[in-house]
Amino acid sequence: MEIKSYNLLNVGVGGQGVIRAAQILSYAALLDNYKIRTAETHGMAQRGGSVASYLRFGTEVEGPLIPRGKTDTILAFEASEAVRIFNYAGPETVFLINENIIVPPVIRQMGIYYPNLTEIRDFLKNVSPNIFFIDGIKIATDLGNPRTMNVVMLGALIGLQVLPLKKETLQKAILSYLYSKFHDINKKAFEIGIEKGVELRGGSND
Amino acid sequence: MIRPELAEENPGKKIIMLGNEAIARGILEAGVVIGAGYPGTPSSEILPTLAEMQKFYPHLKLEWSVNEKVGFEVAYGGSMSNVRSVAVMKHVGVNVASDAFMTACYAGARGGMVLISADDPNSYSSQNEQDNRYFGLHALVPVFEPSTPQEAKDMIKYAFDFSEEYQSLVLFRTTTRLNHGRADVILGEVKVIDRDYGFDWDRSRWVCLPSHSRVLRMRLLERFEEISDYADEFPFNALKLSGEKINGIRYGFVAAGVPYSQLLNALNYYGIVDKVSILKLGLVFPPPKELIKKLFAYSDEIVVVEELEPFLENIMKQIAFEEGYSKELTIHGKDIFPQNGEFSGEIYLENIARLIGLSYKKVPVPENMLIIPPRLPILCPGCGHRSTFYAIKQVEKLMKTKFVNSSDIGCYTLAVYKPLEGIDTEVCMGGSIGLANGIAKVQSSDNPVLAILGDSTFFHSGIPALINAVFNKNNMLVVILDNRSTSMTGFQDNPGTGITITNEPGTRVVLEDLVKGCGVSPENIWVEDAYKLNETIKKLEEAVKAEGVRVFISRHLCSLVESNQFRAQQIIPPSIMVDQEKCISCMICINKFGCQALNSNEADKKVSIESSVCRGCKVCIDICPQDAIYEEIE
Numbered sequence: 001m002e003i004k005s006y007n008l009l010n011v012g013v014g015g016q017g018v019i020r021a022a023q024i025l026s027y028a029a030l031l032d033n034y035k036i037r038t039a040e041t042h043g044m045a046q047r048g049g050s051v052a053s054y055l056r057f058g059t060e061v062e063g064p065l066i067p068r069g070k071t072d073t074i075l076a077f078e079a080s081e082a083v084r085i086f087n088y089a090g091p092e093t094v095f096l097i098n099e100n101i102i103v104p105p106v107i108r109q110m111g112i113y114y115p116n117l118t119e120i121r122d123f124l125k126n127v128s129p130n131i132f133f134i135d136g137i138k139i140a141t142d143l144g145n146p147r148t149m150n151v152v153m154l155g156a157l158i159g160l161q162v163l164p165l166k167k168e169t170l171q172k173a174i175l176s177y178l179y180s181k182f183h184d185i186n187k188k189a190f191e192i193g194i195e196k197g198v199e200l201r202g203g204s205n206d
Numbered sequence: 207m208i209r210p211e212l213a214e215e216n217p218g219k220k221i222i223m224l225g226n227e228a229i230a231r232g233i234l235e236a237g238v239v240i241g242a243g244y245p246g247t248p249s250s251e252i253l254p255t256l257a258e259m260q261k262f263y264p265h266l267k268l269e270w271s272v273n274e275k276v277g278f279e280v281a282y283g284g285s286m287s288n289v290r291s292v293a294v295m296k297h298v299g300v301n302v303a304s305d306a307f308m309t310a311c312y313a314g315a316r317g318g319m320v321l322i323s324a325d326d327p328n329s330y331s332s333q334n335e336q337d338n339r340y341f342g343l344h345a346l347v348p349v350f351e352p353s354t355p356q357e358a359k360d361m362i363k364y365a366f367d368f369s370e371e372y373q374s375l376v377l378f379r380t381t382t383r384l385n386h387g388r389a390d391v392i393l394g395e396v397k398v399i400d401r402d403y404g405f406d407w408d409r410s411r412w413v414c415l416p417s418h419s420r421v422l423r424m425r426l427l428e429r430f431e432e433i434s435d436y437a438d439e440f441p442f443n444a445l446k447l448s449g450e451k452i453n454g455i456r457y458g459f460v461a462a463g464v465p466y467s468q469l470l471n472a473l474n475y476y477g478i479v480d481k482v483s484i485l486k487l488g489l490v491f492p493p494p495k496e497l498i499k500k501l502f503a504y505s506d507e508i509v510v511v512e513e514l515e516p517f518l519e520n521i522m523k524q525i526a527f528e529e530g531y532s533k534e535l536t537i538h539g540k541d542i543f544p545q546n547g548e549f550s551g552e553i554y555l556e557n558i559a560r561l562i563g564l565s566y567k568k569v570p571v572p573e574n575m576l577i578i579p580p581r582l583p584i585l586c587p588g589c590g591h592r593s594t595f596y597a598i599k600q601v602e603k604l605m606k607t608k609f610v611n612s613s614d615i616g617c618y619t620l621a622v623y624k625p626l627e628g629i630d631t632e633v634c635m636g637g638s639i640g641l642a643n644g645i646a647k648v649q650s651s652d653n654p655v656l657a658i659l660g661d662s663t664f665f666h667s668g669i670p671a672l673i674n675a676v677f678n679k680n681n682m683l684v685v686i687l688d689n690r691s692t693s694m695t696g697f698q699d700n701p702g703t704g705i706t707i708t709n710e711p712g713t714r715v716v717l718e719d720l721v722k723g724c725g726v727s728p729e730n731i732w733v734e735d736a737y738k739l740n741e742t743i744k745k746l747e748e749a750v751k752a753e754g755v756r757v758f759i760s761r762h763l764c765s766l767v768e769s770n771q772f773r774a775q776q777i778i779p780p781s782i783m784v785d786q787e788k789c790i791s792c793m794i795c796i797n798k799f800g801c802q803a804l805n806s807n808e809a810d811k812k813v814s815i816e817s818s819v820c821r822g823c824k825v826c827i828d829i830c831p832q833d834a835i836y837e838e839i840e
């Protein structure tokens with residue numbers, strides 16, 4: 001696939017594996033022979049703050065940052081984080097959002113109102129017509145390990161046909177970051193994610 | 207032992223690297239022997255990556271130094287001894303190292319010597335966003351700045367050759383997006399340098415007393431002139447000329463580092479990359495005068511694209527003046543681009559569009575904008591800092607007063623937020639005790655003065671300030687939050703753990719002995735486990751009320767480190783529960799202590815504990831006035 005530049009913005013909360021996803025995706029893009037640039041949140045990420053990683057690949061990528069409005073795909077591991085960066089999306093942008101909401105502890109404890117999933121859905125409808133929600137945590141938990149949520153989501157990107165990477169390379173990249181005892185469950189998570197993505201797209205599995 | 211790809215001897219292989227990994231790889235490829243520094247975002251991954259490589263390249267001698275000044279001196283001692291050496295730090299670390307740096311630049315380098323300064327536009331993880339390119343101007347040393355991880359690797363490798371050729375130190379400046387961005391990078395050859403190492407007894411060079419320094423200063427000026435002459439041939443500078451006009455104007459862009467690659471994005475986006483001239487600088491100081499003159503000759507308007515200060519812009523204006531330009535050449539810089547913060551992608555698109563007369567449409571803000579309250583970083587569940595700050599508040603209450611809580615930089619700085627609101631100052635590392643020295647001179651005794659800082663920060667720069675307090679009778683209570691880790695920057699070890707960067711046991715420095723050695727009298731030193739709340743409150747009250755300079759060491763291993771250790775050893779932390787009958791919804795645990803594991807339900811506000819978050823520190827058991835919180839023992 002000859003691509004000039006593909007822009008993916010991955011957001012979430014510190015500890016959800018946003019940096020790991022950036023590693024996986026950039027390794028997969030390398031396997032598919034792209035030129036790659038990322039920019040990530042390090043440092044305070046483990047203290048429960050908002051984190052974002054920009055990933056760009058293609059023949060014409062130079063700097064790592066994506067301008068607002070110019071993102072191809074937004075992958076949100078936490079739903080409210082997708083709203084925070086809504087203006088990185090344009091009308092063509094595809095959102096894949098984990099239905100999970102993590103209310104910041106201080107907000108919850110101080111009783112400050114925090115938006116719910118319905119409000120988030122309603123708001124994002126005005127941003128782009130291509131918004132897909134997935135209950136990543138539930139799918140992962142049903143599989144036996146909630147930590148496979150990220151892999152489910154990556155699979156769903158393949159199923160949605162929005163990620164210009166080969167399924168095989170992405171799977172290889174995922175497994176390369178895991179101990180072999182976790183390979184089977186993650187392969188399953190990846191497959192289920194793909195099916196889920198196909199289903200969301202309303203397409204057939206070809 | 208699995209050999210990481212980064213340590214492979216496989217020139218030509220392409221792998222993904224984080225900018226800091228690419229820098230580490232370049233350091234390895236350059237044949238560097240000594241690497242020293244102090245952690246600080248965004249520089250912190252460089253030395254640990256080298257420490258991983260050290261298993262396969264035992265010639266590497268690495269350390270976390272106690273602070274940046276010492277780290278710089280360690281590296282410079284290496285340079286004096288003819289080995290290639292690197293000092294690594296964040297931008298504000300260079301302030302700490304600058305006393306050594308400014309004079310080392312006079313005597314120059316023997317073994318190649320590079321100082322890496324990782325700057326942080328937008329202060330993502332810093333107390334300021336100072337622009338360290340000025341240190342090059344200040345010290346008369348060249349400043350290199352890479353624009354991609356590949357270039358960072360190649361450029362730092364070259365920096366050591368350069369340093370030896372010109373006997374000059376090199377300041378290698380990066381910014382956050384370079385350090386913390388990944389890209390495809392091609393491995394180069396790992397150089398092995400075979401030469402005699404060891405000190406040379408050249409007193410006229412290494413003893414910088416006035417009679418020598420005047421001579422060294424002349425040599426510095428000569429060196430700098432040679433480097434300035436060479437700037438036009440610097441291999442990482444590039445001039446691309448275009449005679450084309452856009453709306454009747456020939457544009458000439460000047461950029462370096464991350465802004466250069468971001469600028470290319472924008473010019474590509476508008477399809478004008480071939481219609482403008484571009485001077486890309488790898489050497490941001492001193493400037494390549496001939497290249498700049500050529501650029502001027504091909505341009506009607508110069509556009510300098512740089513984050514933070516108008517460093518390159520001023521250089522361009524100076525050269526334009528020297529060359530006799532006036533109205534026929536306009537030099538843009540801070541009239542177009544902001545002087546604060548990092549440039550986001552759209553800042554380039556928007557400002558270039560405005561300048562050149564293209565159209566750029568901002569993303570509109572929808573009418574029904576949904577506001578999401580901020581997600582600020584917070585102290586972890588089980589963090590000993592939280593219980594210590596809670597205890598300090600309790601003592602304030604008991605004494606019916608307000609303390610001056612002079613504090614410092616570390617995870618505990620997060621105690622500034624609700625509900626703890628436990629710190630009143632934060633300026634620079636070690637500043638807590640230093641500032642308290644001054645505050646104590648004038649503060650009425652009704653408001654006891656506390657200086658609150660972490661263990662790593664105390665070792666870094668708290669010690670001289672403590673000695674100062676003892677010596678000058680600036681009475682205060684110093685609270686050292688000893689979590690046996692440099693947590694904020696990624697859990698690096700420090701003298702208190704005695705474990706070196708390559709994971710060898712070193713010598714542990716015992717804080718109690720250290721403060722005693724600083725002159726604090728033994729009866730003025732208290733130590734308590736931060737998880738033992740009641741004991742902490744009791745001893746803290748004693749300590750606050752005592753006379754003279756006092757030290758309270760509040761000790762508990764960083765809860766993130768501890769919970770990882772527990773997981774590895776399969777230790778299950780205590781299970782903490784709330785008796786729903788006893789809980790009266792007073793909300794003290796939540797509103798005053800605020801551990802993330804505590805929840806209250808919507809209906810009756812009764813508290814429960816989220817077991818997946820709780821790390822079993824048991825502090826909330828002591829906080830609950832109703833004894834409703836308990837440990838469930840199976």
Ligand SMILES: Cc1ncc(C[n+]2csc(CCOP(=O)(O)OP(=O)(O)O)c2C)c(N)n1
Pocket residue numbers: 244245246247274296298299302332333615616617618634635659660661662663664687689691692693694695
């Ligand atoms: C001069 C300087 N060097 C480094 C840093 C980066 N830095 C911020 S906090 C910190 C260490 C904090 O460690 P410690 O005092 O032990 O507190 P903890 O985070 O473990 O609570 C460092 C190194 C800095 N801000 N300034």
